[in-house]
Amino acid sequence: MANHSEFPLWEVFIRSHGGLNHKHVGSLHAADAQMALEHARDVYTRRMEGVSIWVVPSTAITASDPADTDPFFEPARDKIYRHPTFYDIPEGLKHM
Amino acid sequence: MRDFLLLLADNTQILGHRLGEWCGHGPELEIDMAMTNLALDLIGQSRNYYQYAAELEGAGRTEDDLAYLRDAREFRNCLLVEQPNGDFAHTVARNFLFDSWHYFFLQALCQSNDERLAAIAGKSLKEVTYHLRWSSEWVIRLGDGTEESHSRIQDAFDNLWTFRGELLTPAPFETEAASAGYGVDLHAIRPLVEDRLSDILAQATLQRPEDGWMQSGGKTGRHSEHLGYILAEMQYVQRAYPNSVW
Amino acid sequence: MSTQVSLEERFQARIDAEQKIEPKDWMPEAYRKTLIRQISQHAHSEVVGMLPEGNWITRAPSLRRKVALLAKIQDEAGHGLYLYSAAETLGISREELYNELLSGKAKYSSIFNYPTLTWADMGAVGWLVDGAAIMNQVALCKCSYGPYARAMVRVCKEESFHQRQGFELLLTLSKGTPEQRAMAQDAINRWWWPSMMMFGPNDSDSPHSAQSMRWKIKRYSNDTLRQKFVDMIAEQIKVLNMTLPDPDLRWNEERGHYDFGAIDWTEFNEVLKGNGPCNRERLAARRKAWEEGAWVREAAMAHAAKRQQSV
Numbered sequence: 029m030a031n032h033s034e035f036p037l038w039e040v041f042i043r044s045h046g047g048l049n050h051k052h053v054g055s056l057h058a059a060d061a062q063m064a065l066e067h068a069r070d071v072y073t074r075r076m077e078g079v080s081i082w083v084v085p086s087t088a089i090t091a092s093d094p095a096d097t098d099p100f101f102e103p104a105r106d107k108i109y110r111h112p113t114f115y116d117i118p119e120g121l122k123h124m
Numbered sequence: 125m126r127d128f129l130l131l132l133a134d135n136t137q138i139l140g141h142r143l144g145e146w147c148g149h150g151p152e153l154e155i156d157m158a159m160t161n162l163a164l165d166l167i168g169q170s171r172n173y174y175q176y177a178a179e180l181e182g183a184g185r186t187e188d189d190l191a192y193l194r195d196a197r198e199f200r201n202c203l204l205v206e207q208p209n210g211d212f213a214h215t216v217a218r219n220f221l222f223d224s225w226h227y228f229f230l231q232a233l234c235q236s237n238d239e240r241l242a243a244i245a246g247k248s249l250k251e252v253t254y255h256l257r258w259s260s261e262w263v264i265r266l267g268d269g270t271e272e273s274h275s276r277i278q279d280a281f282d283n284l285w286t287f288r289g290e291l292l293t294p295a296p297f298e299t300e301a302a303s304a305g306y307g308v309d310l311h312a313i314r315p316l317v318e319d320r321l322s323d324i325l326a327q328a329t330l331q332r333p334e335d336g337w338m339q340s341g342g343k344t345g346r347h348s349e350h351l352g353y354i355l356a357e358m359q360y361v362q363r364a365y366p367n368s369v370w
Numbered sequence: 371m372s373t374q375v376s377l378e379e380r381f382q383a384r385i386d387a388e389q390k391i392e393p394k395d396w397m398p399e400a401y402r403k404t405l406i407r408q409i410s411q412h413a414h415s416e417v418v419g420m421l422p423e424g425n426w427i428t429r430a431p432s433l434r435r436k437v438a439l440l441a442k443i444q445d446e447a448g449h450g451l452y453l454y455s456a457a458e459t460l461g462i463s464r465e466e467l468y469n470e471l472l473s474g475k476a477k478y479s480s481i482f483n484y485p486t487l488t489w490a491d492m493g494a495v496g497w498l499v500d501g502a503a504i505m506n507q508v509a510l511c512k513c514s515y516g517p518y519a520r521a522m523v524r525v526c527k528e529e530s531f532h533q534r535q536g537f538e539l540l541l542t543l544s545k546g547t548p549e550q551r552a553m554a555q556d557a558i559n560r561w562w563w564p565s566m567m568m569f570g571p572n573d574s575d576s577p578h579s580a581q582s583m584r585w586k587i588k589r590y591s592n593d594t595l596r597q598k599f600v601d602m603i604a605e606q607i608k609v610l611n612m613t614l615p616d617p618d619l620r621w622n623e624e625r626g627h628y629d630f631g632a633i634d635w636t637e638f639n640e641v642l643k644g645n646g647p648c649n650r651e652r653l654a655a656r657r658k659a660w661e662e663g664a665w666v667r668e669a670a671m672a673h674a675a676k677r678q679q680s681v
Binding site for chain 1: 376444455664668674678
């Protein structure tokens with residue numbers, strides 16, 4: 029049970045239909061990118077769940093820190109002028 | 125036509141059966157799942173052929189009657205597919221020898237003048253394109269992996285090489301099928317198969333074994349001892365409880 | 371924010387508010403440990419669970435049954451994989467988890483230490499064992515740990531055909547010859563009590579339950595889920611026109627539930643201790659697969675390294 033034989037971890041992203049974004053669906057183990065792609069096909073698209081697959085080494089992902097939640101996401105909260113409902117327009121005005 | 129269909133059906137059914145034996149015992153979960161996918165594709169293909177053969181017979185028999193109630197001497201599959209799984213290298217080598225033939229065979233079968241056969245071939249070809257890719261990549265990985273994997277896969281090819289000739293040597297019913305236009309001319313696909321074999325073996329840094337004496341007989345029902353055991357297992361429930369619906 | 375609440379209190383508050391905990395969030399060490407234990411046990415159960423059914427792949431009596439069985443067992447490999455991945459987000463590797471299983475340190479569901487003796491067992495396992503498992507799993511779709519909950523959603527979606535597959539198989543046997551009917555009844559008799567035990571000890575004897583419920587990594591008590599299972603199966607078996615091996619089973623109008631007999635926990639504890647009919651061979655099969663796969667995995671890694679160098 030040699031340690032060096034453990035396949036590294038990959039994250040799998042799948043486009044479920046043409047026109048949609050790739051979405052994270054899970055992870056798996058594979059020795060290389062090619063194998064990861066094929067494993068993703070065999071593991072995550074057995075029920076026609078996808079038309080396109082991305083695989084990314086898990087170690088290549090940089091994630092935001094939960095401790096940064098406030099400085100990262102809070103400032104957007106009060107910028108309501110970015111949303112259309114912030115603006116008053118006369119009733120009856122169409123197509124806007 | 126019946127023998128030709130049974131050849132295709134039995135080949136895929138028996139190889140699918142062998143791959144099914146791996147389920148739960150693969151070298152890693154992902155690889156286990158990949159092999160089950162191959163098995164499911166192959167058994168699915170065999171059902172298409174059995175169903176067609178049963179319909180042509182017109183005797184009210186079903187796919188299961190053909191799969192479960194014929195004895196070894198009536199099976200038409202090549203000797204290669206009934207060979208035991210052995211280690212993972214043997215399974216990979218066996219699959220690769222089969223896939224590299226199957227792929228070009230199906231490509232040609234898509235041109236069959238029998239519409240139903242051409243349609244089955246077309247559908248199967250998509251699956252087998254993936255099978256060939258899977259087994260080719262594993263041949264290369266094992267051949268060009270570690271010393272141990274290299275010697276295991278080389279050993280597997282050395283052992284299985286003698287069964288490869290049968291794939292490309294037509295039985296009388298295949299010659300008839302080819303000349304009637306619904307079958308495949310094996311001589312025509314031979315160079316394609318040989319090229320692919322040489323190419324992948326070279327990439328895998330493997331020695332191509334000598335083309336010595338080739339075993340044959342499967343297509344005409346003279347099998348290795350292994351098939352009897354496969355059928356003993358496979359057909360046991362049907363035989364022990366005859367005339368039952370499962 | 372201004373009042374000094376402890377991390378632990380804040381954590382519990384998030385859980386009480388039905389918020390999901392994600393891998394990088396702060397969590398009590400005991401929560402992490404309990405989750406690793408629970409998720410990996412679950413993963414091991416899926417993977418070991420492939421073996422009793424795998425036993426019948428080569429003997430499946432029709433091609434249709436054979437592909438269904440293969441697909442179902444393959445799903446179990448997938449479920450094991452999803453669950454190992456969920457456990458890995460907690461900072462433990464799959465290989466470490468395997469080692470715990472193979473060394474006998476980690477547990478898996480005892481049900482898989484029973485043998486599958488006839489083809490009807492494929493029906494009983496699908497209907498009863500998967501039926502019991504799915505009760506647990508549906509509840510876990512709402513568990514507090516995000517990766518586990520998401521894995522469960524995926525598992526439940528895929529499992530939905532498993533129980534039907536088992537029931538349909540038994541239904542076919544129930545409409546068949548006397549031998550087939552007897553085979554089906556025998557399988558139900560053998561699998562009923564072990565399935566009931568899958569929900570774990572009675573609530574009064576379940577040591578970890580209270581904390582796990584508070585953490586919402588367990589959403590219903592063992593006895594609640596077991597009762598739900600009995601109520602479901604007791605109705606479904608009427609369609610099969612068969613019986614459950616429990617003379618005390620009867621509808622209780624007052625409770626609105628089925629009453630059932632006492633479970634023989636002596637057997638359960640023995641199987642748990644490793645004395646089930648198949649404990650040794652199940653582990654031996656997994657160990658063999660893992661050990662014989664070592665050179666394959668090493669080769670793939672060696673090849674990947676070579677390929678990377680040559681780029």
